[in-house]
Amino acid sequence: MTTAALTTGRTSQPTRPVKSSFPAIANEAGWRCHGNLWSNLQEVCELLRIPAPAASADEEQLFQHVRFKAGQRVHTIGQDFETLYIVNSGFLKTVLIDEYGNEQVLSFPMKGDLLGIDGIHNQHHASEAVALSDCDIILLPYKTFSALGRSYAELEQAMFSVMSRELVREQLMIGMLSALSAEAKVARFLTSLGERFSQLGYSGKSFNLRMTRHEIGSYLGLTLETVSRTLSAFNELGLISVDQRQIALLDIHALKTLRRLPPARARIKISEKISEKVSEKVSEKVSALVGKNLLPQWNKEVAVV
Amino acid sequence: MTTAALTTGRTSQPTRPVKSSFPAIANEAGWRCHGNLWSNLQEVCELLRIPAPAASADEEQLFQHVRFKAGQRVHTIGQDFETLYIVNSGFLKTVLIDEYGNEQVLSFPMKGDLLGIDGIHNQHHASEAVALSDCDIILLPYKTFSALGRSYAELEQAMFSVMSRELVREQLMIGMLSALSAEAKVARFLTSLGERFSQLGYSGKSFNLRMTRHEIGSYLGLTLETVSRTLSAFNELGLISVDQRQIALLDIHALKTLRRLPPARARIKISEKISEKVSEKVSEKVSALVGKNLLPQWNKEVAVV
DNA sequence: CGTGATGTTGACGTTCTTCAATAAATGTGG
DNA sequence: CCACATTTATTGAAGAACGTCAACATCACG
Numbered sequence: 001m002t003t004a005a006l007t008t009g010r011t012s013q014p015t016r017p018v019k020s021s022f023p024a025i026a027n028e029a030g031w032r033c034h035g036n037l038w039s040n041l042q043e044v045c046e047l048l049r050i051p052a053p054a055a056s057a058d059e060e061q062l063f064q065h066v067r068f069k070a071g072q073r074v075h076t077i078g079q080d081f082e083t084l085y086i087v088n089s090g091f092l093k094t095v096l097i098d099e100y101g102n103e104q105v106l107s108f109p110m111k112g113d114l115l116g117i118d119g120i121h122n123q124h125h126a127s128e129a130v131a132l133s134d135c136d137i138i139l140l141p142y143k144t145f146s147a148l149g150r151s152y153a154e155l156e157q158a159m160f161s162v163m164s165r166e167l168v169r170e171q172l173m174i175g176m177l178s179a180l181s182a183e184a185k186v187a188r189f190l191t192s193l194g195e196r197f198s199q200l201g202y203s204g205k206s207f208n209l210r211m212t213r214h215e216i217g218s219y220l221g222l223t224l225e226t227v228s229r230t231l232s233a234f235n236e237l238g239l240i241s242v243d244q245r246q247i248a249l250l251d252i253h254a255l256k257t258l259r260r261l262p263p264a265r266a267r268i269k270i271s272e273k274i275s276e277k278v279s280e281k282v283s284e285k286v287s288a289l290v291g292k293n294l295l296p297q298w299n300k301e302v303a304v305v
Numbered sequence: 306m307t308t309a310a311l312t313t314g315r316t317s318q319p320t321r322p323v324k325s326s327f328p329a330i331a332n333e334a335g336w337r338c339h340g341n342l343w344s345n346l347q348e349v350c351e352l353l354r355i356p357a358p359a360a361s362a363d364e365e366q367l368f369q370h371v372r373f374k375a376g377q378r379v380h381t382i383g384q385d386f387e388t389l390y391i392v393n394s395g396f397l398k399t400v401l402i403d404e405y406g407n408e409q410v411l412s413f414p415m416k417g418d419l420l421g422i423d424g425i426h427n428q429h430h431a432s433e434a435v436a437l438s439d440c441d442i443i444l445l446p447y448k449t450f451s452a453l454g455r456s457y458a459e460l461e462q463a464m465f466s467v468m469s470r471e472l473v474r475e476q477l478m479i480g481m482l483s484a485l486s487a488e489a490k491v492a493r494f495l496t497s498l499g500e501r502f503s504q505l506g507y508s509g510k511s512f513n514l515r516m517t518r519h520e521i522g523s524y525l526g527l528t529l530e531t532v533s534r535t536l537s538a539f540n541e542l543g544l545i546s547v548d549q550r551q552i553a554l555l556d557i558h559a560l561k562t563l564r565r566l567p568p569a570r571a572r573i574k575i576s577e578k579i580s581e582k583v584s585e586k587v588s589e590k591v592s593a594l595v596g597k598n599l600l601p602q603w604n605k606e607v608a609v610v
Numbered sequence: 611c612g613t614g615a616t617g618t619t620g621a622c623g624t625t626c627t628t629c630a631a632t633a634a635a636t637g638t639g640g
Numbered sequence: 641c642c643a644c645a646t647t648t649a650t651t652g653a654a655g656a657a658c659g660t661c662a663a664c665a666t667c668a669c670g
Contacts, residue, residue: 126473177482518617530658
């Protein structure tokens with residue numbers, strides 16, 4: 001299908017808001033295929049969204065790029081930890097494998113994300129990073145990084161900040177996993193994906209999912225069927241449009257504030273009413289329903305000493 | 306109110322551990338009650354289970370202790386980040402507060418745990434730490450820590466390791482939250498608490514819970530009723546004995562490997578059978594049942610490229 | 611001793627999973 | 641390029657697991 005073709009084309013190399021003024025290397029796909037690419041510290045910092053240390057141009061340190069094909073592993077559980085990884089392009093998942101060999105998806109890293117932090121402790125990786133599309137990854141050998149930290153105190157500081165950021169992200173994930181309904185989980189998953197895409201310069205309202213329903217379900221603590229059903233429900237309500245992995249967010253506000261969908265029988269009425277009116281009213285309708293089943297679980301908790 | 310005032314007063318302007326020629330003080334509880342206690346870097350590192358840097362005795366740095374009464378907050382959400390905290394004694398919870406004021410428990414720190422990491426990013430705390438019992442906390446002002454890191458590279462390295470450890474812990478938490486049944490969550494919660502206690506030199510088999518059923522439920526993504534019922538079920542099965550907050554773990558192996566309990570009607574038969582036999586057989590019985598409902602959710606996932 | 615916080619237990623309902631059947635998409639080898 | 645197998649996605653029906661509501665018991669604390 002056209003969709004499919006478009007999708008693959010896009011995942012492998014989306015048109016990039018390039019900062020073309022770079023002298024050494026421009027981030028263009030064509031340049032890479034014949035060999036490796038290298039990035040300097042400044043590029044790395046930019047990618048990680050941390051302030052670059054004032055470059056002392058003499059001791060210019062370069063970092064190697066490595067390409068992974070979809071399905072390949074960047075690192076595996078138990079593997080010796082030697083290097084951190086920064087995603088320059090492509091999409092991945094990180095997973096935990098439990099005692100029975102089942103995957104538990106922990107995150108879906110993309111451009112600008114840092115991989116491998118979990119290996120610092122124990123010198124072994126606790127999780128596994130798998131490429132969901134072809135990826136371009138920058139190697140940041142931990143020894144090199146440590147040495148650099150000694151020269152640039154800001155760098156060390158920035159790395160603490162990145163790790164802290166990651167920790168907060170996981171905390172929010174924990175909160176979401178234990179407190180939200182299936183619908184709310186899926187809704188937030190979609191909006192947060194959208195936000196990440198738009199931060200990278202892509203459309204935050206229309207994008208392709210790089211992962212299967214199963215992987216989404218694992219990430220959110222749901223079954224793939226529940227994910228599929230929830231997406232279908234959102235689609236019927238006009239909150240999103242979904243065709244396989246092609247997603248368009250139609251009512252981001254409703255998705256963000258949604259806590260629980262009305263029961264199916266009530267929903268039918270709504271969509272009937274919708275068909276009578278202009279579709280712009282959907283947002284209001286749904287918003288009105290949002291907040292009905294508020295505080296189903298922790299509502300008795302009051303944050304007072 | 307008084308609490309709030311106290312909290313703010315204390316956290317907003319903690320007395321700084323100045324470089325003072327204070328004599329080193331032994332960690333005896335009695336010595337503290339009339340005033341503050343101070344710890345040197347070596348004690349701090351010991352507490353954090355990281356290698357202490359070879360002490361250059363001249364620039365001996367001391368860190369102040371602060372005591373918190375049960376219910377007081379060590380830091381609150383949004384508060385400016387100035388210092389890290391190390392638990393020297395006592396029990397706490399860290400919580401997130403959602404948009405409706407509901408608490409989400411993230412962890413139950415105890416002796417040797419590091420608090421406040423989430424504040425490094427953004428310079429504001431993303432979570433709240435509340436004392437569940439009277440606590441003795443060591444202040445580790447971030448500025449001081451950063452400065453020390455410049456002198457002792459190992460210290461910085463160790464701090465990366467601690468943060469990585471924390472990250473891995475949270476990853477495992479995510480895995481547990483999304484993959485396990487209520488029974489398995491409670492069982493693992495108990496055994497992991499036991500392990501932490503025994504690492505601290507207390508009994509790992511018999512201890513007091515410092516938190517309410519509600520807090521456990523929040524931590525595990527369950528309601529307080531489910532927690533209570535599950536504990537009762539374990540009690541009936543002879544896996545634990547529970548009386549209010551006093552817990553004794555009777556069959557740790559079964560608790561660790563348990564995935565799902567047999568339905569209540571089946572359970573009755575078991576306990577009848579048990580009463581006929583010696584209670585030592587409980588473990589085998591339950592173990593036999595464990596593994597029945599294996600792989601209910603992610604079992605079709607195969608980790609192959 | 612009484613009051614509020616905490617814990618237990620039951621009955622019931624809803625959400626989500628499980629199982630199953632089918633369809634659509636993707637990849638493979640001829 | 642087409643048949644084929646494989647993976648992925650959709651949808652339905654049935655039931656289990658867990659949450660909700662409620663009543664009561666117990667504990668902690670002033």
